[in-house]
Amino acid sequence: MEYRKLGESDLELSVITFGAWAAGGWMWGGTERAESIDAIREAYHQGVTSIDTAPVYGQGLSEEIVGEAIKGLQRDKVQILTKFGLQWENNSGEFYFKSKNNQGKDINIYKYAGREAVLKECETSLRLLGTDYIDLYQIHWxxxxxxxxxxxxxxxxLIQQGKVRYAGVCNYTADQMQEAERTVAIVSNQVHYSMVNRKIEEVVVPYCIANKKSILAYSPMERGLLTGKIKPGHIFSEGDHRSANRSFSPENIVQVNTFLDKIKHLAKDKGVSLGQLVLKWTIEKPGITIALAGARNAEQAVQNAKAADIHLSADEMNYINMHLEDLILV
Incomplete structure (x- = not known):
């Protein structure tokens, strides 16, 4: 496993970081608690020492599962990344979207990061995670x-109180990062980035490179679309948000699989899966520090971790990029 520092800090993360959104079940059609815990622990044994979660993932369940999974591990060998700024218990802030919790109850999600709310959220996260500090605390939106x-x-x-080590942001524009930097040292921006979603290459990536900020890429496998396992006619389970995501339209699924057919020989030659090849491509892209990858079980966690060991030559990267030019989702 390779480890990279965030920005100019001394915080090192595994280049494949465990993404614990699906572990919370919310918007993923539920979760198997025991399997999620096994996945996190197996990832750790494979060198994936960094775990990214958030309060909204299962309305506390993901953080609780992460906390249970890391019990017994040496705390200073684990990097816990969590977030704040999305709440569902009242209507403070800006309405974001309607949803349902894991019990099927209607909830409304709001973006809210007022001072007292941030401090309160941190205390709740510390309790659920079973720790007394968070390595990277990120505003979600x-x-x-x-x-x-x-x-x-x-x-x-929170940093001064020792409850947080470093500050990060998620889904921020370059201008928003610059504004945040006037108040606190920002080490990273967690943003959506994948082979089929490269918009951040226009402004955010150049800004982060120039200002020595790290980028944590979430959904690098486009929530499973880039694994080659999603075929036309795929049926998602009830509660799985992907069923209504336009990236998973029949036309886009066909386009993506046509692209994957062009590069799958690279994966075959290396004895790896398409998903592993996609993860390696992601962390080899300029400006991308970390790729977040979720796993529903221990086997998936091992596969994700092993992606860091793949070698991709400059010619192979260029070959993939060349075929990506023809891939435009509708």
Whole structure:
């Protein structure tokens, strides 16, 4: 496993970081708690020492599962990344979207990162995670109803109190990162990035490279679309958000699989899966520090971890990039 520092900090993460969204079940059609715990522990034994979660993932369940999974592990050998700024218990902030919790109850998700809310969220996360500090604390989405400096002042206070080691952001524009930086030192931006979603290459990646900020790429396998396992006519389980995601339209599934057919010989020659090849491509892209990969069981966790060991030559990267030019989702 390879480890990379975030920004100019001394915080090192495994280049494949465990993404624990699906572990919370919410929007993924439920979860198997025991299998999720096994997946996190097996990932750790494979060198994936970094785990990314959030309160909204299962409304606390993902953080609780992560906390249970890391019990007994040496705390300073594990890097816990969590988030704040999405809440579902009241209507503070800006309405984001309607959803259902794991029990099927209707809930509304709001973006809210007022000072007191941030401090309270941190205490809840620490309790659920079973730890006394968070390695990287990230705002999940910008809250337009709260000044960025107010939000970041709360994070700076948490750093001073020793409850948070470093501050990060998620889904921030370059301008928002610059504004946040006036209040607290930002080490990273976690953003959506994959072979079929490369918009951040226009502004965010150049900004982060120039300002020595790290990028944590989430959904690098486009929530399973780039694994080659999603075929036309695929039926998602009830509650799986992908069924309504336009990336998974019949036309896009066909296009993506046509592209994957062009590169699958590379995976075959290396004795790896398409998903592993996609993960390796992601962490080899300029400006991308970490790729987040979820796993529903121990076997998937091992496969994700082994992606870090693949070698991709410059010619092979160019070959993949060449065929990507023809892939445009509708």
């Amino acid at each position: 910008n809250d337009p109803t709260t000044p960025i400096d107010e939000t970041m002042e709360a994070v700076e206070l």
